[in-house]
Amino acid sequence: xxxxxxxxxxxxxxxxxxxxxxxxxxxxxxxxxxxxxxxxxxxxxxxxxxxxxxxxxxxxxxxxxxxxxxxxxxxxxxxxxxxxxxxxxxxxxxxxxxxxxxxxxxxxxxxxxxx
Amino acid sequence: xxxxxxxxxxxxxxxxxxxxxxxxxxxxxxxxxxxxxxxxxxxxxxxxxxxxxxxxxxxxxxxxxxxxxxxxxxxxxxxxxxxxxxxxxxxxxxxxxxxxxxxxxxxxxx
Numbered sequence: 144x145x146x147x148x149x150x151x152x153x154x155x156x157x158x159x160x161x162x163x164x165x166x167x168x169x170x171x172x173x174x175x176x177x178x179x180x181x182x183x184x185x186x187x188x189x190x191x192x193x194x195x196x197x198x199x200x201x202x203x204x205x206x207x208x209x210x211x212x213x214x215x216x217x218x219x220x221x222x223x224x225x226x227x228x229x230x231x232x233x234x235x236x237x238x239x240x241x242x243x244x245x246x247x248x249x250x251x252x253x254x255x256x257x258x
Numbered sequence: 259x260x261x262x263x264x265x266x267x268x269x270x271x272x273x274x275x276x277x278x279x280x281x282x283x284x285x286x287x288x289x290x291x292x293x294x295x296x297x298x299x300x301x302x303x304x305x306x307x308x309x310x311x312x313x314x315x316x317x318x319x320x321x322x323x324x325x326x327x328x329x330x331x332x333x334x335x336x337x338x339x340x341x342x343x344x345x346x347x348x349x350x351x352x353x354x355x356x357x358x359x360x361x362x363x364x365x366x367x368x
Contacts, residue, residue: 146301176355185262185344185358186302198354234302247356249302 147250149235156225164220164253166238169194172208175218176247178234186234194217225257260285262345262359268304270365279330279362281319281345290345291321292329292356296342305343315339323345340366 162175168175174193178186179202188202192241194215203210207225212218222229232252238245261284271277283289293305306314308328319330323350328345345359 161271178358184263185346185360185361188355191355202274202355246304251301 147235147237147248149250149253151253152251152252153256154191155258157192158226158257159224160238160257161223162166162225162236163220164233164235164255166218166220166237168216168218168235169248170216171239172248173240174245174247175187176236176238177218177220178236179204179254180232180234181251189220189221189233222255225255227257230255230257233246236239259356260347262347262357264343264345264362266362267360268306268363268365270367272367274334274336275340277330277332277335277364279343280365281328281330281359283326283347284352285368287349288347289349291319292343292346292348293317293319293328293330295345295360296344297342302344302358307361308318335366336366337366340364 150165154162161234176191177187177189180186190203190210191199192212207223209221232254234249234252236247236249238247263282265280289306294302295305296302299325304314317330317332321328342361342363344361346356348356
C-alpha cells in the first residue's frame with residue numbers, strides 16, 4: 144500500500160474486554176514500531192520489531208499488552224482485560240531499516256476508548 | 259535519563275511574525291534530533307532532522323549541544339503552519355527508540 148495502514152480506526156471496548164489492533168506496514172519495511180499516545184501527550188514507545196523478531200518491548204506498560212509480527216510484515220497489538228487507562232491512540236510506524244537516516248512513517252492510529 | 263521537553267503546550271503567533279518552538283533534551287550519548295508535525299486530521303510525519311541540515315517549509319532547527327536544545331524556527335509564519343509539533347530524539351546510530359516530547363500546538367492567527 145501507499146502508507147502504513149491501521150485497523151480498526153476506532154474501537155470502543157468495555158472494561159475487561161480483550162482488543163486486537165492491526166498494523167500493515169509499508170511493503171518491504173523491515174522495522175516496525177508501536178507507540179501509545181494518550182490525550183494531550185506525545186507518543187510513548189511500546190515495542191519494536193525487526194522483521195519477525197521483537198527486539199525491544201521495554202515500553203509495554205503491563206503483561207496485559209502483547210505484540211506479535213509472526214511473518215515479519217503485519218503486526219498485531221493485543222490488549223487483554225482492557226482498563227480505562229488503556230484509552231489512547233495506538234500508533235504504528237515502519238521504516239526501511241533501523242539505521243541512521245531512515246525515515247519512520249506513521250499510520251493514522253487506532254483510537255481506543257475503554258468504557 | 260532520556261527526555262525531551264517542550265515547555266509550551268500552545269503557541270499563538272500572528273501570520274507573518276517569526277515562530278520559535280522550544281525543545282530541550284537530555285540524553286547520555288550522541289542523539290539524533292527530529293521535529294515531527296501533525297496537521298489536522300493527518301498522520302504524524304517527519305518535518306526535519308538535524309543531520310540533514312535542511313530547511314523544510316521554511317523551518318530550520320539548529321542543534322545546540324551546549325544548551326541541549328533543538329529549537330524550531332521560521333522567520334515568517336503562514337496560516338498553513340497551524341499544527342501540532344513534536345520534538346523527538348533517538349541514538350545517533352539509529353539503534354534506539356525514538357523518544358517524543360509532549361508537543362506544542364502552534365496556532366497562527368490571521
